[in-house]
Amino acid sequence: MQWTTEQRYTRIEDISEKDWKELKKQVDRSPWRQTYHIQPETGLLNDPNGFSFYNGEYHLFYQWFPLGPVHGIKYWYHTKSKDLVHWENAGIAIRPNDEIDSHGAYSGSGIEHNGQLYLMYTGNTRDEQWVRHPKQNIAVMDEQGIIKKWETPVIDHVPDGYTDHFRDPKVWKENNTFYSIIGAQRIDKTGCAVLYSSPDMKNWTFKGEIQTDLPHFGYMWECPDYFTVDGQGIFVFSPQGIAPDGDQYHNIYQSGYVLGNLDVQTQTMQHSEFHELDRGFDFYAPQTMEAPDGRRILVGWMGLPEMAYPTDEHGWAHCLTLPREITIENGRLMQRPVRELKNLRGIKMEASAQLHDEVKTFDSFSGTAFELVCSFEIQDADSCGIEIRVNETEKTVITYDAIHQRLSLDRTYSGALADSEYGTVRSCFLDTKHVTFHLFVDSSSLELFVNDGLEVFTSRIFPSEDCTGIRFFAKGGRASCQAVKWTIG
Numbered sequence: 001m002q003w004t005t006e007q008r009y010t011r012i013e014d015i016s017e018k019d020w021k022e023l024k025k026q027v028d029r030s031p032w033r034q035t036y037h038i039q040p041e042t043g044l045l046n047d048p049n050g051f052s053f054y055n056g057e058y059h060l061f062y063q064w065f066p067l068g069p070v071h072g073i074k075y076w077y078h079t080k081s082k083d084l085v086h087w088e089n090a091g092i093a094i095r096p097n098d099e100i101d102s103h104g105a106y107s108g109s110g111i112e113h114n115g116q117l118y119l120m121y122t123g124n125t126r127d128e129q130w131v132r133h134p135k136q137n138i139a140v141m142d143e144q145g146i147i148k149k150w151e152t153p154v155i156d157h158v159p160d161g162y163t164d165h166f167r168d169p170k171v172w173k174e175n176n177t178f179y180s181i182i183g184a185q186r187i188d189k190t191g192c193a194v195l196y197s198s199p200d201m202k203n204w205t206f207k208g209e210i211q212t213d214l215p216h217f218g219y220m221w222e223c224p225d226y227f228t229v230d231g232q233g234i235f236v237f238s239p240q241g242i243a244p245d246g247d248q249y250h251n252i253y254q255s256g257y258v259l260g261n262l263d264v265q266t267q268t269m270q271h272s273e274f275h276e277l278d279r280g281f282d283f284y285a286p287q288t289m290e291a292p293d294g295r296r297i298l299v300g301w302m303g304l305p306e307m308a309y310p311t312d313e314h315g316w317a318h319c320l321t322l323p324r325e326i327t328i329e330n331g332r333l334m335q336r337p338v339r340e341l342k343n344l345r346g347i348k349m350e351a352s353a354q355l356h357d358e359v360k361t362f363d364s365f366s367g368t369a370f371e372l373v374c375s376f377e378i379q380d381a382d383s384c385g386i387e388i389r390v391n392e393t394e395k396t397v398i399t400y401d402a403i404h405q406r407l408s409l410d411r412t413y414s415g416a417l418a419d420s421e422y423g424t425v426r427s428c429f430l431d432t433k434h435v436t437f438h439l440f441v442d443s444s445s446l447e448l449f450v451n452d453g454l455e456v457f458t459s460r461i462f463p464s465e466d467c468t469g470i471r472f473f474a475k476g477g478r479a480s481c482q483a484v485k486w487t488i489g
């Protein structure tokens, strides 16, 4: 279905109860509704926003167009949790119903200040000529969860030298000063990020552009985030317009980081190369927060813009990833599923086998929503791996090719396909004799953590409902395999 501009700008407040119920019914019938991931009740979810801990709870908001699986007028939807894994829907947080955000309450972040949660976000506005005027706005949430917008933007124009692609403020506090990093596009149509500072979250001063070694790296940088882990600065952003290169950059848009410490006075940064955060098909616009115990936690959008997904015909699209802990070990960024995910574990099963050029199943190892940890010790096998969500014709395959030292995720036969224009296999280099796969599988997704967080592959998959099989294999020789599985839900 083609959506007209008018339909995309229809607000949830303007549709009838009957139409709303119809849409909900259509979504509820979808076989691909997730069981333990944050997903929209209806319509389209995109970026995680305002991820924070405030008043004893984690708060995680997301971009939401309620009325269909398209990028229409965006709201902020609010979810909250005491443990990062059981999330409660708390309703709409920011409605794009004012002059300062008339065409969408776009992405932004949250920070506690004066006992309240300050949400800084981009108000997307357009004038009669349909020219965009991005505003940076504040909404404040109190202890009762009541959110009030400030009437005037705190940054109401784009500084000279940048286009109207200027959005997604991420705020942090350093030495009593607030900083906000904003994604931007220079007038020569190259992407970058800029920095503002403020003593009080109200008065903001433009400090300048972040000086990186990536002056020509795509045409727009969305959703920047800057933080430190054990003193190491990490700058995460989502550049658009990067061409594929070897195993990298095969999705429509990318998401990654450079390691480097930002000098907020000079906006300079000596940094490493850019690395993708995730090797999978569906990952974009991540945002991080610091947990009360000091851990750095990241959540991403398990989806990408401008792509068709099989749930579109069911009136909804996308979900968020599970939260991950970010650490720096031996100079490498590691990502592990948050330890609280153990709270979701149900029935436990264990199995092990010596595989010799064979494909094996284990009794009771099956399911559509589960956690699985599987280690292979490679003796002389050429390759080994796991197949999940298997039936007669469908399967999702994870392979470690020991000859070429490559790890790959293949969703060619996973069932219904998301846009296959961008390929159906993702790979990366991995040199190991011992490979561990840690999987979180839900009705329509797979998150694969490899070798204790060294690599992550995140992917939506849309298998038939009877795809419950799990198989383990070694080809061209021997490998031993040990597996533990827990049901979830």
Ligand code: FRU
Binding pocket: 046, 047, 063, 074, 106, 107, 108, 122, 167, 168, 222, 223, 285, 305
């Ligand atoms: C990234 C993004 C952001 C923007 C938001 C709008 O996916 O394009 O740059 O704020 O989505 O929904």
